[in-house]
Amino acid sequence: MENKKISPWAWIPTLYFAEGLPYVAVMTISVMMYKRLGISNTDIALYTGWLYLPWVIKPFWSPFVDIIRTKRWWILTMQWILAIALAGVAFSIPTPFFFQLTLAFFWVVGFTSATHDIAADGFYMHALDEHDQSLYVGIRSTFYRVATLVGQGLLVIIAGLIETNSGLPPARLQINADPAVVNQTCTLPVYANPIDTTGEMHFVYTNSVVNVGTKTPKTIVANSKGDKTAYADYSKAMFDSVKHLNEQNGFVSAIKTTAVSKSADDGKGTFFSWLKGHFGEDYIVSDQSNSILVVGVRLNKKPESNKTIVLVVTNKSGDKSIKLEQDKLSTRFEFNEKNWNKTAYLYFEIDHKLSTKASATFEGASGNIPFAWLVAIGVLSLFFFVVVVYHSWALPRPKSDNDREVLTTSQIFHDFFGTFGSFFTKKQIWIAILFMLLYRLPESQLVKLIQPFLVDPVDKGGLGLTTGEVGLVYGTFGIIGLTIGGIIGGIVAAKGGLKKWLWPMAWSMSLTCLTFVYLSYFQNHSLLIVNICVFIEQFGYGFGFTAYMLYLIYFSEGEHKTAHYAICTGFMALGMMIPGMAAGWLQEAIGYRHFFVWTMICCAATITVCAFVKIDPLFGKKNKLEDKQS
Secondary structure, three states: OOOOOOOOEHHHHEEEHHHHHHHHHHHHHHHHHHHHHOOOHHHHHHHHHHHHHHHHHHHHHHHHHHHOOOOHHHHHHHHHEEEEHHHHHHHOOOOOOOOHHHHHHHHHHHHHHHHHHHHHHHHHHOOOOOOHHHHHHHHHHHHHHOOOHHHHHHHHHHHHHHHHHOOOOEEEEEEEEEEEOOOOOOOOOOOOOOOOOOOOOOEEEOOOOEEEEEEOOEEOOOOOOEEEEEHHHHHHHHHHHHHHHHHHOOOOOOOOOOOOOOOHHHOOOHHHHEEEEEEEHHHHHOOOOOOOEEEEEEEEEOOOOOEEEEEEEEEEOOOHHHHHHHHOOOOEEOOOOOOOOOEEEEEEOOOOOOOOEEEEEEEEEEOOOOHHHHHHHHHHHHHHHHHHHOOOOOOOOOOHHHOOOOHHHHHHEEEEHHHHHHHOOOOOOOHHHHHHHHHHHHHHHHHOOOOOOOHHHHHHHOOOOOOHHHHHHHHHHHHHHHHHHHHHHHHHHHHHHHHHHHHHHHHHHHHHHHHHHHHHHOOOOOOOHHHHOOOOOOOHHHHHHHHHHHHHHHHHHHHHHHHHHHHHHHHHHHHHHHHHHHHHHHHHHHHHHHHHHHHHHHHHHHHHHHOOOOOOOOOOOHHHHHHHHO
């Protein structure tokens, strides 16, 4: 029976959108949710960090996806499980043991999502010919990225709207920063006016509108005796005071931290010292510190007995250079009948690099936080119930993705080990592995340091952009360049084939790194120049990455293409992980300029591995069959 013709546009966008959502749910949304629900940073980092494990080890069970049933069956089954598991997360949130229960369901989501990735990538290769695989490789990447933006944006917005509208009136705070003003001392604020305890219950800040300078003196008077101290040390003392008082008054649970010895923190080894001495840059480092601000917040009246009102303060709008410290200090406060008339403190840092007036608005929400996240995760669960029904109709039934014959247990394990064996006996296997590990060597290091380079001050080798400017540069122009590069790469590869475009894409991946060499050596740039350079580099990466993805597909061709592609992605992750782990250490040793020069030297590895790989010149071209027949 001939299968009906279904356009790839009917299922590729939704399939890869569905592939991206559970990943961002496990890796990003879970962190935000636990933070809102009062879990400590220590526990969040520890337990959610382990949730990445399914994607690391997924190649080890990929042969089962290839051996048992069709990829279409695996996709639909995993989407049903994802819908149910996400519902489990949602309905576990209001329970007393929500942390343990939601973590258990997130583990199910993680392993199911990783399996879904294997099946979806395998199905893509079965359902499309080589030409269409090349053509749509940029489309699938684009919708995967869209899923991450929707997950981090829309779902969090839904939760935030419910939080805002289901409790006490939102407590709004506006901070205005002026670079013409030098910020002197910063004291723990007190309420200038009496608080109305007779009206409706609400939260009140010590000041709802605060003006603050962005520049700071090197030293300030620290006490009534006139003793002076460095502003940086004064900031640290204020930070510690805020943390201590919030914990002492019961607004925040005290978190024990393990002290790190100075030797463990600073001891980077003899090789580091040698490298820094011979290849490092000399900077005249400024001692300019960020300006700080402390704002207090409290309830206007006593809550009911045994009732806790939770307040969560977040940035709602404005310049990101005015930052509410929440990495080490909690911005989630619990008010009750014992501490309602005491003050909880918020600690802000204002970027000293601000050159124009800026403002930011913050909002404290006290709504039903568990219900808000139940709805947000519930929407995600509902999406998978809908999409699995849609995919039951929309996913084609390619002939090459047929059910296998019924296998015995011994045959399954024989095929399982045979799949790995067949991968490592492919022609050019070691060249292919080197290609997978080294093609992205420059970018694997560069990607870790782009944002730190943009935000670090000029006297430390960076560009001195504010946090808000970095968000504009990397979060808009960078993503636009990456997306356009990927789409154009897919179009040209589909027209000319992978072999024809391998070298242009490799050079694109390599030469565009020069933009950061330029930016680091000539640091006095306008924001427009920085945007153009980041756009060029990200466009080059997106264009060049197309060749990498197509080569993984090409090398995976054969009987066990699904499992072999998953193994290839394992080497891809390894090639990004190891160089990336060392990138920060290397940059600290030799400085940004020499680090970017080093990434250009690493481009030799990208070009070299391309010289040794052998690719069918017809792979990916639309007229492959005609060329073969002629």
